[in-house]
Amino acid sequence: MRWLPIGMNPPQAVEPPRSRGQMAGRGLWKHLAAVGRLGLNLLYPPSCLACHGAASAPDTLCTACWRQVRFIERPYASFRFVGR
Numbered sequence: 001m002r003w004l005p006i007g008m009n010p011p012q013a014v015e016p017p018r019s020r021g022q023m024a025g026r027g028l029w030k031h032l033a034a035v036g037r038l039g040l041n042l043l044y045p046p047s048c049l050a051c052h053g054a055a056s057a058p059d060t061l062c063t064a065c066w067r068q069v070r071f072i073e074r075p076y077a078s079f080r081f082v083g084r
Contacts, residue, residue, distance in 0.1 A: 041058075046058040046059075046060070048060070048061050048062035048065055049061055049065075050062075050065040051064070051065055053065075
């Protein structure tokens with residue numbers, strides 16, 4: 001067993017550098033995923049979560065529904081809870 005000074009961690013295994021082929025393959029998958037998302041958006045366009053109308057991005061609200069959103073305003077917690 002090797003002793004290390006306090007606060008020092010043992011050396012970690014270092015991952016070998018990736019080859020250019022592996023890195024190019026990773027970039028290719030990112031591009032293919034983006035093309036796939038584009039194709040899905042053409043087949044199933046993004047819709048509003050509230051009214052199911054057209055939206056600019058998936059899982060968002062359309063502009064009409066966004067205008068109707070009421071955000072929490074003061075006094076949202078104007079009192080304090082007393083501990084047990």
